[in-house]
Amino acid sequence: MIELQKVNKSFGEKQVLFDVDAVFHKGKTNLVIGASGGGKSVMLKCMVGLVTPESGKILYDNRDFLQLDYQDVRAIRREIGMLFQGTALFDSLNVEDNVGFPLRMFSPMSEEERRERVNFCLKRVNLENSNNKYPSELSGGMKKRVGIARAIALDIKYLFCDEPNSGLDPITSRVIDDLLHDITHEFNITTIINSHDMKTVYDIGENIIFMHQGRAFWEGSKEEIAVARKELPELDHFIHASFIE
């Protein structure tokens, strides 16, 4: 479980997160939704340590990420997998080396064990027989799947996904959504997905946090959205603008 308590972040004069409180549950797909500029990505970057908030707490199973020393932060980071919006695959490495990269850096596995684990991860994302391809030879959906395979290569506890459907067609988007949902339950991990795709919310959202103007505006399940949008015009406007009814 990951918990945010009173997290604040500014860039110069502009404050982008205001006392954000949120809980991300283990074994669930936690979706962070909201319009662009609402603070979703900054919150995600704060959680993985790419951006340091001015105040507040980020608790990884009660370990305060912001108070830990450098080595302990690195230890937590090895429990984190992340799927970036642009996939962030290493251009100079082929698929096998990209997926095996965290294993090469951190696990004591032999070459043979590493290859087995890579093949397992690639099979899990339905991407067998692509080991020798380079990122430039892959489609957008394949890149996302390689990104997911790399994220789960180590035995992670937390999976972060920043706009996993961006740039994908609707069919491939559903494939990626289902994959993220299945992996979350199969490995019992805490998955946090940044998205503005309401289809994703209705398909795989189990715990939803609506970010609006830097605040965690609403939190609940997808079943509760219908009621909540009647009371919160901001949420209603966002859903309406998504053209999904």
Place this chain on the structure above:
Amino acid sequence: MRIVYDLGKYMLFMRNMFSKPERFSVYVRRTLDEMTSIGVGSLPIVAIISFFVGAVTTVQTAYQLVSSLIAPSVIGTVVSDSTFLELAPTITCLVLAGKVGSHIASEIGTMKVSEQVDALEVMGINSIGYLALPKIIAGLIMIPVLIIMANFLSISGGIIAGKYSGILTPTEFIIGARDTFKAYTVFISMTKAVTFAFLITSISSFEGYYTSGGALEVGESSTRAVVRSCVAILVFDFLIAKVLL
């Protein structure tokens, strides 16, 4: 003030680079790859430039020393001393600042803007150490080797140009070069090579690492890396000459 700020940032960058490597064998492999890229990749351009610099220096020195009182072998003395002290290390490194420096800055800069550096950080890898350290070590090994080769080819160019343009015979050239040869000039040549290698690789890595934005900014970082490396080379060229001669 800007230069003081950048200098401080550069110092912090260098300090962060030397934290404990995650997996030593990975760094060795990366260093060997970089040695191939920097050393073997630069071989043709260094060979061509140093050969012609030696040839041109011979012809121009002969043009200036038009007196029957001066023995032709003096041309060999002037060309060999100029090669060791200035032409081979400085001219070669100015060229390498363009070739190697821009390559390093654009490679790291592209990784930065495409979130690949963030991916390394999220995995718990010291991205500065992982990206910059192998390049700097490879540069410190391979650039002096290239300078040794440049010294040899420049003098060879001088001998061949002298012979085929009828200025002096190879024997006269070698007698002139030997007459005043001091091993100390080779020491200065190597001191410059090591210093310039460090400046090129570290400044270019620094510029690449702090790229933000997109393709345009990668180009700007690359240009800035070359310009700053060249200026640093010229400043340290003067300082080394002043201190060691």
